Amino acid sequence: MTTATADAAPTPMMAQYIEIKAANPDCLLFYRMGDFYELFFEDAEEASRALGIALTKRGKHLGEDIPMCGVPIHAAEDYLQKLIALGHRIAVCDQMEDPAEAKKRGSKSVVKRDVVRLVTPGTITEDQLLEAGRANYLMTLTRLGAKGREGEFAIAWTDLSTGAFRLAETGADRLEADIAAVEPSEVVVAEPLYRDEAFAQVFRRLGRRARPEPQALFDAATAPERICRFFGVSTLDGFGSFSRVELSAAAALIAYLGKTQLAARPALQRPERRVAGSAMEIDPATRASLELTRSAGGRRAGSLLSVIDRTVTGAGGRLLAVRLASPLTDPTAIRERQASLAHFIEDYALRAELRATLGRLPDIERALSRIALGRGGPRDLLAIRSGLFAASEIAARLTGDLPAELAACRQAILALPDTLSERLEMTLAEEVPLLKRDGGFVRPGALAALDEARTLREDARRFIAELQGHYAEETGIKSLKIKHNNVLGYFIEMNEANGKALMAGPLASTFIHRQTLASAMRFTTGELADLDERISHAGADALKLELETFDQLAAEIVEAAPQLQAAAGALGAIDVASALAELAVSGDWSRPVVDDSLAFRIEGGRHPVVEAALAAADGQSFVANDCDLSPKGKGPGAIWLVTGPNMGGKSTFLRQNAIIAILAQIGAYVPATAAHIGIVDRLFSRVGASDDLAEGRSTFMVEMVETAAILNQSGERALVILDEIGRGTATYDGLSIAFASVEHLHEVNRCRALFATHFHEMTALSARLKRLANVTMRVKEWQGEVIFLHEVGAGAADRSYGIQVARLAGLPKVVVERARQVLAELERSEQGEKRETFLDDLPLFSAAVRRQAEPAAPSAEVHPLVAEVEALDPDAMTPREAMEALYRLKAKLRDGRA
Template sequence: MSAAIDSAPTPMMAQYIEIKAANPDCLLFYRMGDFYELFFDDAEDASRALGITLTKRGKHLGEDIPMCGVPVHAADDYLQKLIALGYRIAVCEQLEDPAEARKRGSKSVVRRDVVRLVTPGTITEEALLDPGQGNHLVTLTRIGGKGKAGEFALAWTDLSTGIFKLAASEGHRIEADLAAIEPSELVVADPLYRDETFAGVFRRFGKRARPEPQALFDAATAPDRIATFFGVATLDGFGDFSRAELSAAAALIAYLGKTQLAARPALRRPERRLAGASMEIDPATRASLELTRSVQGKRQGSLLGVIDRTRSGVGGRLLASRLSNPLTDPVEIAVRQASLAHFIEDPDLRRDVRAALARMPDIERALSRLALERGGPRDLLAIRSGLQGAASIGERLGADLPVELAHCHAALSDLPAALRTALETMLGDEAPLLKRDGGFVRQGAIGELDEARTLREDARRFVAALQGRLAEETGIRALKIKHNNVLGFFIEVNETHGKALMAGDGAGHFIHRQTLASAMRFTTGELAELQERIVNAGADALRIELETFDRLSAAIVAQAGRLQAAAAALGAIDVAASLAELAVSEDWARPRVDDSLSFRVEGGRHPVVEAALAAAQGASFVANDCDLSPPGAASEAGAIWLVTGPNMGGKSTFLRQNALIAILAQIGAYVPARSAHIGIVDRLFSRVGASDELAEGRSTFMVEMVETAAILNQSSERALVILDEIGRGTATYDGLSIAFAAVEHLHEVNRCRSLFATHFHEMTALSERLARLSNVTMRVKEWRGDVVFLHEVGPGAADRSYGIQVAKLAGLPKSVISRAKAVLAELERTDQGERRGTFLDDLPLFSAAVKREMPNGKPHADAPDPVAEALGAIDPDRLSPREALEALYELKAVSRRAAED
């Protein structure tokens, strides 16, 4: 019996176990007073992840129960760390006051339940989010087929802003589409998640990718589920969506319902992204070009980090989205360019608008928190300030605007004036973080609230006034109103006056409460009422403020559509003004973008490298031209530039800068060049640099070949292809053969605009038989045995790679440099190529000079060279012919002795 009792959990632990069983894949944050506690395996996982102390609390089944906890007031910091590691958290709150639980019995447990699941893609807390970066939750589905066959679709939202988008996809494009969205969390239909074809894709997301039952993605019921969520009878007014798109959208709504429970997010109506509407950029190209983050995974050093001069969170997020999805419609691009031009031509407007935007709160995220019932008084203030600022910016824009800015002006002019008036009337100038703290309603806005506040804050004055009036009415000047914890407020007089009050001689209806040795205590109906009002004043004041908060929140959420439209308009204005500021300050040019196959850049520069040079050295960037346009009017294909030149000469920078210029041009920005004419690029491929994927079982060369295969299989006339050092990861003849064949394929089959950098100088001969291929080289200058890199691109072909000079600059030992020079000289003399083993057999392993540097087989780079020393001691100007001949014999002898040593 005793063992059975010991094994039975306490009521509190039984409640915990029950709630945990309903949320097995989450860490359960179990509210106990001012702490969220975690038990059992959750406690062990959290203590390791957060670096907090693991303790214990009681026993279960004879074992100690591990426990750790985090303070409620600091929970956001801990949530941020856990979310970053991919954990999901179930937040379990106390749903009643502990006093209510005690009324049910001494062993009754406070009623608790999970109020929200916190996952990487569903966070909305300001402290957990980057203001300039979206936080996307993505659902992915496939209808019919296996592997890469079938109908694919994605749906995604940023719960913190309410965007809701859909896109059809294809099996071979899934990874590229996901890379463009950059999901914080990916939800996949279970059969698709377990398909080995995509195992590598999902593995890269780690814990951020999770399977959900196929029922969540049921296409048959999807239209009804979406219609129910948006409160409409039919989806006809939403647009024409495929079954797969509807399946993904319904799954997204269902997953939000699963994680947000009773809260309903303020999602916009789903917007469909049309196929081909944006430039396709595969994940390898995004990483190579460092569009939104550097190779170290940081924003600093990326293209986005250099061009982002936005002043608001909504503007920063929009710029990042546009950079990830460059347009392919020249008309839309021209619309964006016109907005930039408007701000460039009016610097005063640009300055004023940017200053106003810097003061703007994040309307989108404040609205989302209020809709999810996670908002606070500061979110109300944010909406009020946003409405005021938006109206001011709308007025400053004025009239006679280009198309995009005119639409923005219309959205800002449509803001609800009544809502703004209500917020201005009701809210004070400052507010606490939490609504439970009160104090955010303006003084004078609500009479009942003012009275409660006055009573709460000036209780002493009210009591003193009543005391004075009673003393005057009774004529008892010694009458006092006092307070203790037993009686509350009471009237105290001496025994003589007390007997008179009991006899009814005094004014009013005095009720006897207590008799002491020298005093008597009374109360009156008025004092009892005042006491009740004072005691309840704080609660009444908070109740009125909370009711006001709920009323204002409901009014804001009711205007969600107009507020979201205004926020989008502010984002577009911010992006246009910031890119205009960038163009002016960095001397960027407006590119001509059309439907041709042109690609002509004059004086192009790499924006990231140029910014780094200016910041670190104050040096200027060497600009270069690039022309990949069709060579003749009748040609229907772009040109190929075969780029040769030395290591460190700037080939990779030149290749990348032209790809970045194409991207910048197609997001509607100006570009770092004197001028540019860009025919629309529908797909961008970049194979620059070396990397491996050891976890996938791929060597560096295998990764290179897989990426090259994707380029050769997918690019067409409108593509831009950037290739660097194809074939260098294998034997020379193999690599050269692959590079030759790849260039021929690009020229004859893909017929795309391309930059192909190589150290295989033999490939320059291709220009004689490939009409659209031209040889260009990175120019260098040799000076006193060293090489000077000019970083200039010019026509022609390099005959050397200057690798040994670069190795010398890198600090390789002198012995290695000397040996390399000897081997290179022999290679060039014999021209043996892959048969270099033949002549190396005859070449001494180390020359005499090198041997002298390596006594006992250990190199000494600073060992003296006796021949060099003897030669240095000779002054040719002072030698007679005979002395010169004798010196020559002596040098020969020194050399022979050194060789023998």
């Protein structure tokens, strides 16, 4: 932005704007002027383009017009949402005093303004800007020690809208995977790390979500002190054991929140450390391939999460997404979750009652967060009250011998303070406004002083009418009126004759002259002046009392924040358990056996997303398939080499087994008749072709990079899903790579794997690799047509049926026939060198194929059999006549008489 010079000084208002903008150079400055937030200079131009609003101008600066645009305050959140979605940061600059106060300092005085909040993608809390069932994480990332890919790394992340606060150590090799698991909206990175070329690719992929901040924010030496100061404790011993780099990331997160939230203190939970190895590791490519939380198009619809989510609360939806992103690796914890589902499956009445109550539950976590940050309104107080009563109902229904998880949830709910719900019930009205400044949220009878102020304010007209009647009777002047204006307030008015008589009479000392007009005289009395003052202050007094009450209630809620957060988490867990139970019952899903073995046996497995899509489209049923990668004895798991045609269902089969493993390890039931899953610690899926143009990588290069990651990182407990490795290059190159990759998986990685391929030559590996088995997607040929059965069976495919698939896709008939000719020649060629020369003997475009491409000449003669069929009138025929006609036509076909 161009700054002012001495010979072209800006106006006082513009000087204030420039000063505040200079302090927030990387933000769009929302500068409040009356009922609008205005933007100027480059900010106005940027906002105008982003929001599609008119760009105007306001005065001049340094001889040039000042660009300007604005948004009304009442609609500001809609515009904030659009800007945040585009990755912008906004500094909200508000008026810190009443404009009337500024005028007292002089006509040219500027209203005091200051930035009250920085709005960034990771720090929004408003419901209108957030998805109810999706967490909005802010993450910090730091490195201590050596540069490059060496040193210690850690991440910390929080959802400011709920208070969740977690941290974990990570490493250069799994940095992207850990970030992808959290799916943060904003990643704050220590500047030296951000500028490090070794990680340029990581931050380039994050795009505008990544934000560099000075290294001082991540100072490890002062980190423990900063965390203690934030939580008001003298030591972190009670929080658990954290490494130095984890504390650095956590302290940086707290410091960044202080920078963006200014004086507001978020209600963060105590930091929870994620233990290494406690969750299944899933790399970004695998998450994208399996479409866990987002479909290939980037939408929630069509993802696994969208299909399995039956939750009815925001907290439950967010918790389910977190669990799906980080499946457990502890069989005991998994079985505890399964037990909760089983409890709800067995007790339908309990499940139905709890889900009905949960469906009325407001979002306690987000209401609490807004209250703690000073952004809450009366409806947030009401949400807390309603949540407390609903929680009490749920705890009362959870009785008897409960599974461990549900018993812990009940205890968390029972720990809520009873006095808080009673206080809110006694104070809050049944219906409250959105904004506290509107008043009217304290129920009548809750506060005597407030009732008096309201009575005076609301009954002012009656009081004035009664006083007017009293004065008219006392003076004998029937035309006497009590009126009001902004200059005199309330006054008594009468005509001039009556006024003069009043001033000369015995009541002259009571009625004080205020003003004489051309046709009237105005008076006041001590009683009227006192009533005037009381009425004028009644509205302000009532609002002041309500705001004080709001602050008191908010303080009590913030004081109970730990109990409220624990109870909200418990309610979310109950919601997830009952929702997954509902899913298991409606989808006929089964409880898997999950243990520390290397077993992987699935009977009648189904792909939940594809199954749902088929049912929604035309009611088709999904063809279930078995999969058994379990060890034969005490050795490592098996590898299945899957062959079969395109459209036969190979990719679906591969993905469904990976998805079943994930569902089993989040503690859910699975879409299968039965399943036995030995813990999978790392999941890799390379299914489907894609390129990375931004990084200058071809489809084949991306395939090789992802395959390299799998071969370098997977171990015995990993599950590997690979599809069509080597198809992106020359036949022999691709076959060689696929061949070597399978051998490596078998001999070195020793993992459980599904490897789909069109290289039929690879099926010979089953004779050399004892843990490799051949399976194929079955097809059936009937009258020249190919029917895909979508069934998996033992054996190997001897054909790919690619030409049949091409015909089904609608390729021109001439192209299909030409392909058949070329394929026939290839199949007759037994040696590689013949494959290179076979085209020399094949006509470029045979006459037969050319004739098929030409449109057929219309025939003038109608076939007799056709004429006879066309002459039939089915509507006029009896069933017997129709049957006789059919036999007659068949006889002509058989005898050749047509």
